[in-house]
Amino acid sequence: NAGVTQTPKFQVLKTGQSMTLQCAQDMNHNSMYWYRQDPGMGLRLIYYSASEGTTDKGEVPNGYNVSRLNKREFSLRLESAAPSQTSVYFCASIILGTANQPQHFGDGTRLSIL
Amino acid sequence: AQTVTQSQPEMSVQEAETVTLSCTYDTSENNYYLFWYKQPPSRQMILVIRQEAYKQQNATENRFSVNFQKAAKSFSLKISDSQLGDTAMYFCAFMLINTDKLIFGTGTRLQVFP
Numbered sequence: 153n154a155g156v157t158q159t160p161k162f163q164v165l166k167t168g169q170s171m172t173l174q175c176a177q178d179m180n181h182n183s184m185y186w187y188r189q190d191p192g193m194g195l196r197l198i199y200y201s202a203s204e205g206t207t208d209k210g211e212v213p214n215g216y217n218v219s220r221l222n223k224r225e226f227s228l229r230l231e232s233a234a235p236s237q238t239s240v241y242f243c244a245s246i247i248l249g250t251a252n253q254p255q256h257f258g259d260g261t262r263l264s265i266l
Numbered sequence: 267a268q269t270v271t272q273s274q275p276e277m278s279v280q281e282a283e284t285v286t287l288s289c290t291y292d293t294s295e296n297n298y299y300l301f302w303y304k305q306p307p308s309r310q311m312i313l314v315i316r317q318e319a320y321k322q323q324n325a326t327e328n329r330f331s332v333n334f335q336k337a338a339k340s341f342s343l344k345i346s347d348s349q350l351g352d353t354a355m356y357f358c359a360f361m362l363i364n365t366d367k368l369i370f371g372t373g374t375r376l377q378v379f380p
Contacts, residue, residue, distance in 0.1 A: 183366045192275070194357060194370040195311075202366070210367070242311065246366055254301065255368060257311035 155179065158243050158258035165233045165265045173228040173261050175243030183246045184226035185210075185255065186218060188239040195242060201226050233265045268293045270360050272371035279348045280379050286333075287343045287374045289358030297363040300334070300341045305355040305373075314356070317341065345376075353378045 156177045165171055177184065183202050187195040197210030201220040215237060217229045226245075230237055240262050244255040269292045279285035291300070302314040317325045317334050324332050329349075333342045345352055358371040 185367075187370075192372055194270075194272075194372040195368075196370070197367060200367060240309065244311075244368075254313035254316065255311075260309045 156243055156245055156256050156258040158241075158261050160261060161259065162262050163264070165230075165263070167234060167265060169233050169265075171230050171233060171263075173230075173241055173243075173263070174225070175227065175258060176225045177243075177245040177256070178224065179245060179247075179256065180223070181245035181247050181256070182223070184220065185244040185246075186216075186226070186228045187242045187244065188212065188237075189242060189260070190239050198228065198241075235265050237263065238265045239263060268295075268360055268362065268369050270358050270369050270371035272358055272374050274374045275372075276375045276377070278377045278379060279345075281348055281350060283348055284344060284346045285348055285376065287345075287356050287358075287376065289341045289343070289371055291339050291341065291358070291360050293339070293360065293362070295362055299361045299363070300332075301359040301361070301368070302330070302332070302341075302343045303357045303359060303370075304352075305357065306351075306353070311357075315343065348378045350378050350380065352376060 159174045185200040186198040199218040201207045204223045219227045240260045243258040246255045271290045298319045300317045304312045304314045315327045329346045331344045355373045357373045359368045
C-alpha cells in the first residue's frame with residue numbers, strides 16, 4: 153500500500169524559479185492538504201481540498217497555488233520561489249467526515265531556495 | 267480561532283522511565299478531536315493516540331496514554347517505560363468535527379537516553 157506519495161523528496165531552487173510539488177493518494181480519500189513545517193513552528197496549513205475541483209486557503213497561502221485535478225492528486229505550485237519558502241512540505245489526506253480517523257501523511261519534500 | 271500550545275520545546279527522559287508532554291488548546295466549540303503525532307528523524311508523521319472530546323475516558327494505546335481535562339482545555343501525553351525508539355518530535359493537534367482541518371502545536375522534542 154503506497155498511501156500518500158510525494159515527489160520530489162528534495163529540491164533546491166534559485167529565487168524566482170517556479171516549481172510544482174506533486175502529491176498522490178491511493179486510499180480514495182476525499183480531502184487533501186498541504187502543510188509546511190518550519191523549525192519551532194509546527195505544521196501550518198497552506199491549502200486544502202475537500203473534494204475534486206474544490207480548494208480553499210489555509211493559514212499561510214500567500215505565494216502558493218494548488219490544483220486538484222482529480223480525486224487522487226493534489227499539487228502545490230510555487231510560481232516565483234522566495235527564500236522564505238524554504239521549508240519541509242507535507243501532503244496529507246483523509247476521508248471527509250471521519251475526523252476521528254487520522255490524516256495520512258506523505259514523507260515530506262525538503263525544499264531549499266537560494 | 268482555535269490555537270494549540272505546547273510549552274515544552276524539549277524534554278528528556280531515561281530509558282524505562284515515564285515522561286509527560288503538555289498540551290493546551292483554546293476553543294469555544296464543544297465537539298472536537300485531539301491527537302498526538304510522533305515525527306521521528308525520518309520525518310514521517312505517525313499518529314500516536316487520539317481522543318474524542320465527548321468521551322470522558324482517557325484514551326490509551328499500549329505505553330501511551332493521555333490526561334484529557336476538557337474544562338481546563340488540557341491534553342497531556344504520558345509515555346510509560348520509555349524506549350530509545352520514542353526519541354522524536356511530538357505534536358499535539360486539534361480538529362473541529364466536520365472541518366477535517368488539523369491545527370498543530372509547535373512540537374516538543376523528546377530525547378530518550380540509555
